[in-house]
Amino acid sequence: MPSMNITKKISEIIKEQASNDEPLQEFILAIIKWELSTKGAFQFKENYRQMIKQYSSKWEDGK
């Protein structure tokens, strides 16, 4: 299995790059999780649109 250290490190960098922006952090982690679980084999547009819709709304509300 890919090292937990790698996953942990990616999370750390995302948190660092999107500091104080939890919806953005959550969105990117959710997208990564989806990509890793499906290996990108399925239609992505619908899922991406849905997730952008969901998290951007949360993001806008938190402003």
Next chain:
Amino acid sequence: MRIERIDLKNYRQFRNVCVDFGKNPKDDLHIIVADNATGKTNLLNAINWCLYGNEPHLSKESEQLPRINLNTLVQAVEGTKETVSVELVTETEGNRVTFKRSEEYSVHEDGKQPVIHDTSFSVTYLDDKKNAKWVIDEEALAYVERFVPRDIREFFFFDGERLDTYFRSVTGQQISNAIFRISQVDTLNRISERLENVVNDLRREAGKRSPQIEGIREAIEDKGKKRKEIIDQIAELGAQKKDASQKIDELNEKLRSIPNIDVLQRDQARLHDTLKKKEQVRNNKVTEKQNTLFELGILLILNPALHASSQIISNKVKNKEIPQTYDSRLLDNILITHQCICTRRVEEGSSEEEHIKQLHADIASSSLIARELLQMISPIEQIKRKISTFKSELERITKEIQLYDEELNDINTQIQSIDSRISGYNVEQVKQWYSELKDYQRTCEFNIERITNLKLAKERLDKEIDDLNEELNKALLKEAASQKVRCQIVFGNKASSVVNNVVKTMMDHVRKAIEHETREGFFNLIWKKGTFKDVYIDENYALHLTHELGYECLGSVSASERQLLALSFVIALHKVSGFDSPILVDTPAARVSGEQRENLGKTFHQISRSKQLVLLFLPSEYSVEISRYLDTCASSVRKLRLTGNEREIQMEVIC
């Protein structure tokens, strides 16, 4: 993941063989010894076929044969079906996971190739609730990817003969691809691309509501395409630069102890030219000496006469025997005017006139003799002085010739020295290498310059795209109906930007982590302590080994040391990636001899304490230097041999 067992049924020479990899408490080292064409490499192929469905190490002979065992094929009844299968039973994260690939063949009459009737691939494992799960096809392949990804399998199962040339064959590109895969940068890049795609769709959607928005969108899309083109160009030039850098390293390695023949030959030509000029000057000096000697010879012969003449004149001068010189103009005047100084007339034809004429002749003669005698004194003295300086003149010329001779000898020694430095080398080959080196250096310099310019162009485009996005944002703010889309576009852009930054940071992080682990592993395992200074992976993902004295030495170290570095790198890759799979090496010591084999044996033993290691040796390779060490610590030693008709393999357990 460790392999517990491999079951091979009808797979090539393995008609029915089970290789059990039970380990002893300390070591997980397994030795398989087999002659060439006795299934050693096909065991490696069997694992690859089972997990990935192909056989990357197949020999040309095997490529011509069906995968199904030939004895099975010959003995099969026409119209029946026979199955080829490889089952890999593994222990993965505390669970038993079984990978199985099968291929069913329809057997036809003799002389016809068997037809593959059906293929299947499955994975059996226990889920989180300890329920047995059985997955097939895409799901099963995804399961393999979780443990030993296909893209980086060459870092797990490989041909040992390649270990020696590992860093030449595994280029920086392959290493960077592995790092991409390990650091999940491939996934992150895919996310970035897809986000960009979806955000473009959102912009297009917004553009339908206003021509102004559509105009900005088109401008963003246009600049985005240009940006992509620039990124592709940078990548292409970067790849060329990497290749050129690698070639430069290889050529520098080849040329490290070889003199620059081109430069030496130019020096030699210059020396030959100088030699020619100096020889000419020296020859002129020799001629000068010969002329001087010739002249001296004559003067030396004349010297007694000259000396005597000089003496005679001196004596005559001393004894006042040299007549006075008279002015004949008085007599001339008398003869012209026919009048004496006493005014008496001197008649023409008179005895007086005859007397004066005689006197005039006598005076002229004695004056001439006196003058000539006196005039002789100066040249004689000059000649005498010249004779006296001849010796020093001759010495001067001789000395000059000697100096030229010394100089010529020195030049000849330099020419010979260059000859001896060049001799023994294939001059044309070396010149070719130097010429290639120059070309690759030029390519590198040119590409660096182009990449720098393209990066500046990309930065300008980034800024322009940012400005356009800002403009789009403002335009969307004016459209009440576009607020949600505007928010989604801004959010998507922000996410894309963060993902791109994560990619850069992760690549660097993983590269440094692998570099650190490789360095630690190498210095821990190396038997020549104090010989090497550093191991590092440069920004082009090329691995470097530095000698204690500071020079790059990857190309000049022994085969076993290079193998050790390759193994350290592979283990580092496993450790950092978390894809902790076995290492299976075919012919691991083929290029190593003598004492180095024992060192390599000890290294394998040390590695096997923390990782499953399967080594496939040729009998000649498994020589006493290595076997006396590995026989005592290996968990298993087996021998493969072909049966009588050479179509089946039997396995013999040695220990």
